[in-house]
Every structure is written in C-alpha cells, then in structure tokens.
Amino acid sequence: MTVISAPAGSGKTSLLRAWAGRPGQPHRIAVVQVQRDQHDAQQFWLALLGAVRQACGPASRAEPPAATPGFDGRAMVDRVLSELADARDGITLVIDDLHELASPDALAQLTRLLVNLPPNVHAVLATRRDLPLRLQQLRLAGELAEIRAADLRFTERETRELLEASGIVLSEAGVALLHQRTEGWAAGLRLAAISLAGHPDPERFVTAFSGSDRTVAEYLIAEMLERQPDEIKDLLLRTSLLDRVNGELADLLTGRPGSERILLALEDANAFVVSLDPERTWFRYHHLFADLLRLELRRALPEDAPALHRRAAGWLTRHGQVADAIRHTQAAGDWPEAARLLADHSFSLTLDGQAQTVEALLRAFPRGALADDPELALVRAGRTLARGRLDEAAAHLAVAETYAETTPPDRQRRLRVGIASLKLALATRRGNLAGVIEQAELLASPVTGQSGQDIALDSDLRALALMHRGIAEAWSPGFPDAERHLQEGAALAREIGRPYVEVACLAQLGFASKTRPFATARRRCREAIALADRHGWGAEWMIAPALVTLAASMTWTGEFDEGERWLQRTERALQTDTGPGITLLLHMTSGMLQAGRRRHREALEEFSAAEHLGSQLERSHALASQVTGWLLATHARAGQPGQARALLAALDHERAGSGEVGNARAVINLAEGDPAGALGAVQDVLDGTAPVTGHVTVAEAHLLAGLAHRDLGDQRAANQAAERALALAEADRLVLPFAMTGSADLLEALPRHQTAHAALLADILDVLHGSSLAAQDQTASPPAEKLSPSELRVLRYLPTNLSRPEIARELSVSLNTVATQLRSIYAKLQVSDRSSAVQRARELRLLSAGPTR
C-alpha cells in the first residue's frame, strides 16, 4: 500500500494522474476521488465499487451497484474484497482526497478493506493529513510506502525543468529566487508559471514576488486573476461556489453564453481546472484554487453570492441534483426554502440510499431555527425512525401534526401524506396492526389531478404503504388481503423503478404464501431471492422472509439438510437488528428442524426463543398458537410434562382453545400415559370446531389420535388415522408432522396395500429412519416425454412391495397393461429396473399426487 500525505497544493493528484497515464501500465487502475465533505458512507462505497467494476472491465457480470435505504457496511466491504479477488490480474485501487471522507463508519470500514486486501491488489491513498487508519501492522511488515510533502517538493533543478517545459525563460538567479520563495510548493510554482508565461518581464515579476511578504497562494492568485480577461475572471469567481461546473450552469451564473469554450481552454492551459468525464462536459477546480476564489468572490462581489447560490440551486433542482441544490439554498441563507426542498426530497433521497446525506443536510440548519417547522419535523421523524429511535420519532411526528396548520395550503396534502406514511412505518416497527391499517387506508386512495412531483412522491408512498400493510396483514390472523397488497406493491414498485421496495414486497409475499400449496410459496420465494441476488442484495435483511419461508418449506417436506442450509443463509442475512418478527420465524423454523430430527433439547431452546419474541409483538401474530403448541409438546417429549402443564395453565382463553394447543394437550396426555385423554384433546381439531393455523395441524391431530388408538390396542382405528394423516399430507408431500410426532411405528404397522399413499409413506419412512431426502435436483433433465396419467398411477406403486399382479389388481387393469406401461415408464425415465425408476421418479418429483408444478 502507498500513502501520499501532503498539504493542499503539493501535487498529489497531479502525481497520481501522471503515474496512471503512463503508457504500458501493467495493472488495471480503479480511481475514486472522494467528494467534498463526504458524510455518506454508502455514497463513498458505491463510488468505490463502481470504480472497481469499471476497472475489471466488461467481464463483470453483475448490475451496477444500486443504493439501498439501509446500508450494511460490512457486507459492502466483503463484496468489494470478493470482486477484487476475482479480478486475478493486478489491480491498483486509487483513493484521492481521502481527508474529505467525513464519515467515521466509512473510515473504519476502509481500514478493514485495506488490512484484508488480496495479494493482487495495490492500494494508493492520497490525503492532506494523516488519517486514523491504524496501518501499524502494514508499516511494521514493511508493506507500507509513504510519500510525504518533503518528497513532493520541487528541487531547484525540477523548478527549472518546469519553467522550461512551460516555455518560460528565467535566469539562474531568478529560478533560485522563485524556488526559494515558493519553497518548492507545487501549487505555488504552477500559479507562478501561469503568470510568467508570456509575461513581458519575468525577472521583475520574480523579484517583486520574492520581495513581497504576502502568502504565496494569495499573491499568485491575485496576480493570475489580474492578468485574465474580465470575462474569464468573472467566470472563475462566479462559478467558484460550485463543486462541479458545466457550460450551461456557468452561463447561468455569469449571465453570458460561451462558458464551455472558456472552461475547455482553461483546462488546456493549466492544471487547476480539470474535466470529470471523458466528454469534457463537467469540470472541477482544484480545491485550494476554488477556496481562494470563493473568498475573493465574497470580498469583491458580496451582494452577488446569495443570488448566485439561488440560481445554482434552481438549476440543480431542475436537473435532479437535489442534495447539492439544498446545500446551495442553505448557503444563500434561505433556511425556510431549504427546509421546503429537504422536506420534499428527503423521502426519495433516502430511498436512493442517501440517508446520511439527508442527516448532514439536517445538521446544517442552525440550532433552534425552524424548530416548529412541521415539514422539517417530519424529516427528523423519518431519520430517527430509520435509526430505530421510535419514541424520538413519535415525538417529532407529534410536532409535525401539531403545527401542520402552519403549512401553506398547497403543501398541506403532501404533509399529511408524509405524516400518514411515517405513522405507518412506526406502527409496523411496533407491531401495531390497527395503526397500520388505519394509516394504510388513508394512503390507499389513488392519485388524480396533481403535479408530476406529487404523483411521484405519492407513488413512492403508496408502494411503501402497500408493502407495510401487506406485511402487517401477513403477520396477523384473519387478514386474507396480504398477498394482494404485496403483489400490488411489487407491481407498483416495479413501475416506478424502486427495485428495493419491489424485492421487499416479493420477499414478504413468499412469507405470506404460507397458506398456499408449497409449490406456489417456493416459487415465489425463489423468485424474490433470484431478484435480490441480481441486485446484489442476496444477504440483505429484507430478503430474510423469503429465505426463512423457503427453509421452513424444505423442513416441512423432510428435506432437512437443504432446509438447514437456507436457515444458515437467513442467519447471515439477519446480522443487523430487524425487529422481533423475522427473528421469531428463524427460531421457529430452527425449532421445527430440530424437532424433525428428534433433538428435543435444541428444539426446546428454539421454540422458547420464538415464544419470547412473540410476546414482544404488540398483537398476537398469525403463528402464535403454532409456536406455543409446539413449545408445550416439545416439553412433554423432552420428558418435562409438568413444565408443559404449568405453561398450559398460564395461557389465555383464546390461545388455549386453538387447535395447535389442543394437539399439545394430546402430546402431554400421551407422555403421561393417558391415551384416552389424548383422544379427547384432539377431538375438537378432528371435527373441525377448533380454530387451526392450517391443515398441518389436522394432520398432526390424526397422527396423535393414531398413536392414542395404538396405545389403546385399536389397531384398525390407528391405521385409519394414519391413512387420514397421509391423505392430508399427500398434496404437499408433508413429512414433518410424522417426524415430529414420532410416528414411525404407526406407519410401519400400516399395511402397504391398504394405503393409497404408498410412495409418500416410503419417503416418510426413509426420513424417519435417518436418511434425509435428496434435495430436488434442479439440473436433472426431465424425461424426454412426459408420463401419461395412467403411467403415473403405476409409477406410484413402484416404491411399494406390491408385485405386478397385485398392482394390476389395485388399479383394476390387466397384467398386460401394467407390463406395457412399465416398459414405457422405464424407457421415458431412461432406466432399466424398478429401483432405478423409483430413484429417478423421486428426483423428478413425479411421485406426488398433487398438482404438477
């Protein structure tokens, strides 16, 4: 790593450019120039990632880095490191103006990046002052090279060379004098060169300069400006207050056309004006140069500065550079106007991933100014909410509402929509469903007859409102519209180009599909995950609902290994705190997995954690009784029926009356050796009078009844119960209820020829005996020809022990028919024997009697 640390104007950037521009560079170079006063860590990292991707060339497959409202610095650094490592050839990462990085988070993240650089990467940092980067290890290992001010200073010989290269003729004494006066400072020398080029009497200039006590920069800039035609001087002064300038903007500020020509000429003539793009449309002045010009502007044209800031702000707003526009409005001292602009755009800025920029802009308002401004209060509410300070956010919202009347009438609607939207977000964070519904309905009304900006703002809000509402509804029992709202939200988000909201909606849609056939839910989850991966958000917290739902789905069908992998991915995505809801799902699914593997102690830990988190939500959630039921049942199975009874006694009436808790009661009874009691406990579930979360509870109830019948010696009833459970499980190929209830014996006692679900039975027994089902082989090629329905019927009997005549009898067809069909089946599956046919059929998921995918 190389660090160039030297004061302003020492020539750092020139050095970097000259070095990068050398022909025959062996390495690819990624350059980031940190923007002035960069508070926003995400903006910095996006620029860096973008530069790395550009350097790696078209080989990079992923989309350009997109900003997200919530920024995970750790994940970003990992991403950068992996893309750097992928590059294989040497890469040089250049970060210029690092002292402008005002975000402490970003510096910490950068340190981690630098300490973990892959061996093919060389980093070069340029800064005005030494930074707290903790590079001691590198320094001690001799892997850090430093270039400091003393190294960059021009020697007398180099001064002479510079002057000669600029065509300036100066005596030896003159060169020495110049060198001495500037102390070899690059900026000073270049400024001097500008004035000396074409000067009638260079010696006199140098003598006068040397005899002056003025600071070098000031003297030379004043000289340089004096020698410029008025037109150019005016342009330089007036545009000095911009961070970047183009011809159009400069024309606007000078009130004269032709600025682009001047800027291009300036760049060609000296190194204080540099273009920022290959087409040379945007330019920037050297910071030192711009700072001095700005001071001169304030001194020479004091009344003009605010007007110039305003004009710039107007242009920038029209061209979508809102954050800069707000800065200029603040610089003009127009605080109320700046507040309006910020209020109008804070929302979209946040969605664009510029949350920290919004905070920096907020901080720039003088303390106490506009304390009662409802629109600014709204912005503050938004920021504090995003940081999880819910009570503070509520307080700001209260201010916004109290003073809402003071807003001009034409802005009232926008303010109220903004307030409703934040209350929605707040209610969601607190798990307050009633609050969510109330606010979401307010926002649901469609948009007509408003300005373009209003519509855009409202669309943003509507998409978010649909998302929040869908999420809240998915989590509460009795709200069937969750899926519809989430689908609407995703569609709207796609329309208005908000991929982040779209992915969030689709991820929650996966979760909300839990009452659908598994095939649908899995498809939706995979779609959401694929979309997230495409944007590089595969490890973000908002995809967690889809990840965990997929994990749960795998666990339900007995694919425990696969389910465990998805759970691990979910855990990684939940590194940042996302609230009790999703973590609850994680624990619940882990509990299911452990229970399926009969690891009762571990399952108990997970279900307890889920139960505890559930109690933190303001309202009871959709899966509450399921969690409680399993918690009690696991206590009983772990040999703690007393503990289970104690918890049972503490339940409220509603929870205690649910089907899931009824099942749990049966488990306790069975554990206590009371099969008759168990039968009584599941009665309500079996006859449909108890409320259940889904049909899995009924399947479970049948199994528990079966176990009870078996304990009571009634084998026929036990078989019937098992068969009913299988029937319920067939459509989704459920395995978990059988695993959790420990029904291996029950199933084995069921005669094969008495079941219509032999294939499923065989699969379940496989899992119960310890072998996990193979994950669906996504790459398995489907059969060349599809199997006909009658062939499928025969296929499903293959896993059983039935002979061909027996199968023929079951299906009421001739033996010949069966033989023919088997030949066809073997041919289509490209196998030659029965067990291979079964194996292949399993891989291709052909054994299910449910709806085909």
Place this chain on the structure above:
Amino acid sequence: MRVHLPALDHGLMDPAPARYAIRIHGHLGATVLSAFPALVPQHHGADTVLTGLLDRSALYGVLAEVEALGLDLVEVRQLTPQRRSPEFGDSRSP
C-alpha cells in the same frame, strides 16, 4: 510549528471560549483574511498573528481553514490574562 495548547488542570474539557493567537507565516491579504472574520490580524515581522476568542470547535474550525487554504501554520497559543508577552505590545497595522 509549535503548538501550546492549555494544560488541562482537572482533566476535563474546558468548553468555555478562550483567547487564542494563531501565527501564520506570511502576510495575509484581505481575501484570505475574510476567511477568519472572528479574528483580528496583526503583522509581526514576516508573519501574521490572528487573535480572537474561540471555543474548541471554533478553534479546530480555524485550523481546518488554515489547512484548506494551504497556509503555513507556525504556532497556536492560548493566551491567559496574565500571559501578555512583550511581542503583543507591538501593534504595526497590516
């Protein structure tokens, strides 16, 4: 560059403003001086001394500006009421 920052008697940050004298090499002209409106300039030989009442934040703001303008910082000194060095009796106007 020598920096005389005040001794911390009780180990606490003293937030109250204090008078500081900041010495820069070279004579500062009107343009650069406009960057330090809270400070009074005086020439001392080839240097300029900027004096004024600053709290800590303001002090570091001034130092940041000195850095940004590429000025040559020579000394930062906190002035206590008793400590009036003879140099400061010299009041040649800029």
